[in-house]
Amino acid sequence: MPEVDWSRLKAHELRQRANDNAVVILPIASIEQHGPHLPVMTDTRLGHEIALRAARKASAERPVVVTPVVWSGLSEHHMPFGGTLTLSHDTFRRVIRDLIDALIRHGFRDILIANSHGGNIIAMQQILDELSPTSAATLVATTYVMEAGEDLSQHLEDQPGVMHAGEAETSMMLVCEPDLVDIRNIGTIASPDDAGKFLAAGRGSYRWRPFAHVTENGLAGNPTRSNAEKGEKMLEAGADAIARLILDPDTWADPLDRRLPETGGVPFRD
Numbered sequence: 001m002p003e004v005d006w007s008r009l010k011a012h013e014l015r016q017r018a019n020d021n022a023v024v025i026l027p028i029a030s031i032e033q034h035g036p037h038l039p040v041m042t043d044t045r046l047g048h049e050i051a052l053r054a055a056r057k058a059s060a061e062r063p064v065v066v067t068p069v070v071w072s073g074l075s076e077h078h079m080p081f082g083g084t085l086t087l088s089h090d091t092f093r094r095v096i097r098d099l100i101d102a103l104i105r106h107g108f109r110d111i112l113i114a115n116s117h118g119g120n121i122i123a124m125q126q127i128l129d130e131l132s133p134t135s136a137a138t139l140v141a142t143t144y145v146m147e148a149g150e151d152l153s154q155h156l157e158d159q160p161g162v163m164h165a166g167e168a169e170t171s172m173m174l175v176c177e178p179d180l181v182d183i184r185n186i187g188t189i190a191s192p193d194d195a196g197k198f199l200a201a202g203r204g205s206y207r208w209r210p211f212a213h214v215t216e217n218g219l220a221g222n223p224t225r226s227n228a229e230k231g232e233k234m235l236e237a238g239a240d241a242i243a244r245l246i247l248d249p250d251t252w253a254d255p256l257d258r259r260l261p262e263t264g265g266v267p268f269r270d
């Protein structure tokens with residue numbers, strides 16, 4: 001199996017990946033508090049694991065390479081619990097933009113921003129809105145929790161989907177970093193049931209709040225029945241979903257241009 005980890009490859013091997021039109025996965029994540037039982041690297045570790053597994057799966061059909069994780073994300077809402085490192089939106093946008101620029105200068109043309117932290121989602125989409133109309137590369141953004149959806153949540157017994165430091169993330173960390181998961185009080189640290197609603201107002205409106213609004217210990221969800229067997233199934237489901245996304249020709253195809261010949265206007269991409 002070809003190496004997919006950018007940081008383990010040599011420069012000439014990466015030049016070859018660009019010549020071979022490899023897809024680049026740029027994982028973005030966070031270093032932030034994950035309750036009393038998980039390390040602050042959780043989103044970074046899980047995002048990297050899923051990206052590497054997805055790349056290995058997809059590389060049977062198309063070369064894929066995974067850059068190191070951009071661990072510095074947008075985590076202001078977790079600051080009250082400590083352990084959290086966060087960027088301003090402006091810095092975050094510049095970091096992502098510059099890394100995309102570097103990839104494009106090396107000749108990569110299909111770039112997948114693979115996110116594993118909820119707080120990055122809106123900004124990530126905004127960055128793509130800003131860059132895509134004039135970018136030399138096709139830019140796609142994914143969050144494995146959303147891309148895999150039901151394929152992940154079907155394994156959960158005590159919460160509806162992947163939440164924060166709950167059943168899903170704890171199970172996956174029991175696979176990736178079992179020595180760093182403190183399971184001593186795992187049955188007594190679940191959050192109240194309305195933990196998912198902290199960024200909402202009214203029936204369909206948005207309000208920012210700190211995470212402390214919904215949880216006393218930094219955790220949202222119920223990790224009581226977390227286990228490594230469940231975690232392995234979820235890591236595979238996440239990786240399968242990202243590999244499918246990479247190999248779907250529609251993901252990278254040029255947009256249709258259905259304008260009539262006399263319409264004129266601005267070309268989508270030069």
Ligand SMILES: [Zn+2]
Pocket residue numbers: 034042043117163164165169
């Ligand atoms: Zn997390």
